[in-house]
Amino acid sequence: MSDKVKEIVIEEVERVKILAQEAVQSGAYYYPIKGIEYFFIHRSLWKPLTAKLVPAVSLGLGITVFMFVVTYIPQAAVLAILNGPLAVISTILLVLSESSTLFSFLNKNFLINDALIDTFDGTLVSRNQTSLVSRGRQIRQGSDPISKLGKILSRPFAKCTPKVLIRYFMYLSLNFIPIVGTVLFVILQGREFGPSAHARYFQLKDMSKSQREEFIEKRRAAYTSFGITAVLLELIPIAGIIFAFTNTVGAALWAADIEEQDSAARNFRNQPKKAE
Template identity: 70%
Template sequence: MSEKVKEVAREELEQAKVLAQDAVRSGSYLYPIKGIAYFLTHRSLWKPLVNKLAPTISLGLGVTTFMFFFTYLPQVAFLSLFNGPLAVFSTVLLVLSESSTIFSVLSKNFLIDDALLDTFDSTLLSRNQTALVSTERQVRSGSDPVSRLGKIAKKPFERFTPKAIIRYFMYLPLNFIPVVGTVMFVILQGRKFGPSAHSRYFQLKQMNNRQKEEFIEKRKAAYASFGVPAVLLELVPVAGILFAFTNTVGAALWAADMEQQSTTAPNLRNQAELAGKKAE
């Protein structure tokens, strides 16, 4: 039995190593940072955020203040049974995560869902992906990507489902494990965040559920490595609203790069075939 356990452990470790290597090779973990840089250097992309800034900041401050005032002390007392002195720090991350989840549910469903959609589409337009955006919304002429956005066919961003909420609370007990458990909690959240950040891209590509699942499965390591830093950024109190927009920009930049790679690769193959024919 002990040999079997060791064998399973080795297989799991090897699989984790392969996924980690795939994640590093993909470079997707850089896109949340690229999203910040691109957003800050393209002022035209600020419009959707500016229009929603005041009510969203008020909501974020209210939720975070409420959660720390009413839930921090009870939770730190409970976690101290498992984490000892480290509970002071792990509980901060836990309350921030809880606040971020509640804020995300409320803001993305009632305040900023349209603004995030416009941010994603306008970023694609700024990267010359007009044909892609045109599959699901009208695109006007002009130089300002946000002003070019016309009527949309349907809203793509996934609302926070009861299943997602249940899954979130199932992961919460991981925080009872000092340090490692909190890291695992963030990683699991990041695994789900990655694909959801591309929900608009899947719609623009007009993928059905099977195609979307296959697409995600082939890139599951890349989506996880995008999701983890993105989740950490959105955990920052109040500033998390800004990072929700920069993460959306980063996801759009990644989608634009995917589109360029998908069109460049066939062209390279065609050029190689033509070169071979000429050589003959």
């Protein structure tokens, strides 16, 4: 039995090692950072954020203050038993994570959904992917990528459902395990977050459910690495609202690169073979 356990452990370690190598090689983990850079350079992409900034920040502050007042002491008492002296820091991180979750759930459901779509589409237009964006919305004349965006024909971003919220709070229990639990929590969240960041792209490409699943599975490590970076950024209280937009920009930049790579591959295949 012990030999079988060792064999399974070795196989899992090798699988994780391969996934980690694929994640590093993909470079997808860096797209959220690219999103920050691209967002701050291209001022026209600020428009959807600035239109929602004041109500979103007010909501974030209110939720964070409420969560610390109501939940900090009871959770600190539990963590003091499990984590000892580290309980103070662990509880702060836990409450911030919970606040970020509630904020993201309410924010993306009721405040910024359309603004994120505009940001994603505007980034694609700025990367000369207008024909792709035109599959999901009207394109009009304009002086910048955002002003060119017309009526949205459909809204693809899957909103945070109660099921997603329940799963998230189940994952939160991992934070009761010092250090390792928090790492596992972020990885699990990243695995879920990564593919959802390309929901708009999948719709613009008119992918079926099976096509989406196949596409994601081939890039599972890349999507997880993207998601981990994005989750860490959005966990920052209040500032998470800005990173929600920069992560969207990063996801759109990644989609644009995929399109360019696919286009280059198609052009290469279609080139006439030279006569020998």
